[in-house]
Amino acid sequence: MSGARAIELAHVSKIYRRYTGRQFSTLKSALLQRSLLRDLRPDQTFPALVDVSFSVPRGSTYGVIGRNGSGKSTALKIVAGITKPTSGTVRVAGRVSALIELGAGFHPEISGRENVYINGIMLGLTKRQIQERFDEIVAFAELSEFIDAPVKTYSSGMYMRLGFAVAIHVDPDVLLVDEVLAVGDEGFTHKCLDKFAEFRRRNKTILLVTHSLSLVERFCDEALWLDGGRVQAHGDPKRVVGAYLTSVEQSEEQQLAQATARAVAEASREPPAARPAEPNEAASSPPAPDQPPDPTADLFKASEGRWGSREVEIVDVAFLDAEGRPAFVFHTGESLSVRMRVKAQQPVEDFVFGIGLFNADGVCCYGTNTDLEEMTPRRLSGTAEATFRIERLDLVEGTYKVDLAVHKRDGYPYDYHRLLYTFRVKSRTRDVGIYRPPHRWSFSPNVEFDEPQSSVTGRRSSV
Amino acid sequence: MAGGLRLLASEPHTLHSRAPAMVQNLVRLLRYRSLIQSLVARDLKARYRGSVLGFFWTFLNPLLLLVVYSFVFTTVIPNQTEGVQPYALFMFCGILPWNWFASSLSESSGSLIAGGNLIKKVLFPAEILPLVSVLANLVNYLLGLLILLPWLVYYRRLHWSADLLWFPVTVAVQLVFTAALALFLAALTVHFRDIRDLLANILMLWFFATPIIYPWFQDNVRRFKLLFDANPFTHLAVSYQEILFFGPVGHWKWLLALGAASVLLFLGGYWVFDRLRDSFAEVV
8 A cells, every 4th residue: 555645546437226016026926036236236237337447545535526417426425434335446544534414323312412422433443532522522522511401302403513523533644524414503614624634734634525516616726626526637726627617518508409499399389479568667667576467476487489470480599609619607707699680571670689688586687679779670571680788797606597589669579589599608616686887895904805715626635 | 533534545545455354354344343333323212213212112022022022922822841930931041042143144144235325425434334234223122121120139039159150151152153144144145135035935934943032941842952053043042041031051061052053154254354345335
């Protein structure tokens, strides 16, 4: 075992066996058909990890990210030795403590004190060691008043805190953490992070499975991205997280594209007359959020739809990025174009193109049309295109829906697409609101800030 | 303990060294004895937690049972069989170890499912769970025996001789025998949950097929000697009755034979358990 590596996985695969039909095969039938041993063999297999290799240097913090079901937890369990790999080798140097499920061994009927002892022994401490650390554990869990009460009376937060406190006081060389920071209140989460920082200072190894990408960027020396049980990328956390985010966006794009196609198809199936034309109300486009006649109906569902005479029909709609490529996910500050392709059955001389942007709460962020912008229509014939370009998409992160319409100046609708199109805005900043005005901060010289957080990424424990 | 775990963790866990793994796992069990000890203690404590009389029930249960049996067999359907008086005491010599046996099996058959959380989330040899069930019930048995003892002494049934040394031997044989079945059942119940219900009925039948509430030397029992001899618990029950109730122990050859068979059975049960071990975390 080389001294520099704390964890080493080489070509590890894990194939889960699925025992389908087991519910139906009873012992009786197994005995009758002499199939006892055959029934104990798996019927179906499911690869949770495929040829995964990575190694974690001693003293480093290593983050594992990936979608749900990508094999992160399986990888952690294999490192912990709870599950065995189907093939490949695993080497772990030193004592391992796994924060997989906190307080997994707690017995509800007995006191917190007794549970600390049993849990500690389960995690590899001796009675004497637990005695020595007992006060520290209880203080860390902030449970000194309740330590002699049965664990079943604990709140789930108390339960988790105690579990975490025991596990962290096992003083492992390698700490495996599976998304446990989500438990506990803000204060406790900070305490946990402080404890991890202390681990780093003492040159211990941490393997962290998490969905918190900022935690990985801030905290980890290296990161690994798993998808479908395969290693997609590993190395510098910023780079890996970036690659992961790109892939998430791609699949989001796909989902949004599918959802949009579905919504348009569904709305178009309804006969055009199914919707009241409401000429007077629609006359004052941009479309207002209170457009649907029945305000008590579910705002979102009820307002989706398509109506109009179809004398001019919207046949295709696309969101385009700065390079003119179709997209559904945009970043704050990028440019966004909405291109609609329309087809006029007969040449028309009275037409208005309109657009409205709504956020997920149904609030209209912006709405306009060619009439409001004082463009006087002259003639529209055949197949035509209209593109609405936003130079800087200054919206906060979220999902947005779009209204598109072609109608007469008096509001008579040719084709009205209500909330059928969806795009998503991503932002590195967690600012809130509806609209992000272009802005910057300035300060007098006696106000000082640290360097931006990205420079913390490269920090390594120096012991 | 800590050093043990450290050693364990630094072993590369590969699947390819399958053959000696069973022996390794058996040895590993020794390193977990302090955990077994704590879990047995927890089991006993948790059992009566929340009840007013608490741990006292461990004594009260057999005492009440003894009172009920005494009433039934001296007043309701008096049994006057020669040499088996008081009858309730005789029955008790067999019922207490039977209870240990039966509760061990029914508890341990469900132990892996009940402890599924542990098996899936904590690195921990699964066989500890059924073994803890067996050991906790052993402690219960010994405590129940403390209730029986004064009565045996009072009625002068207990013979103070070297034959009493057979008692720990009998307990040891029963321990190995029960542990063997417990491991086997625990492992299989994970895959076939109906074992638990089946087991309750089998145990009931087994109880009446064993000379516990009737003496083995009755004529109508002797007629089926071959069948009774084939029942392993006959030899345990008879041994207990001879040691605690009747006096000289004449059954020790059977007992030792059963002991040897139990060791083999244990290895077989452990083998099955070990073979199915990797499936537990996935199926439970």
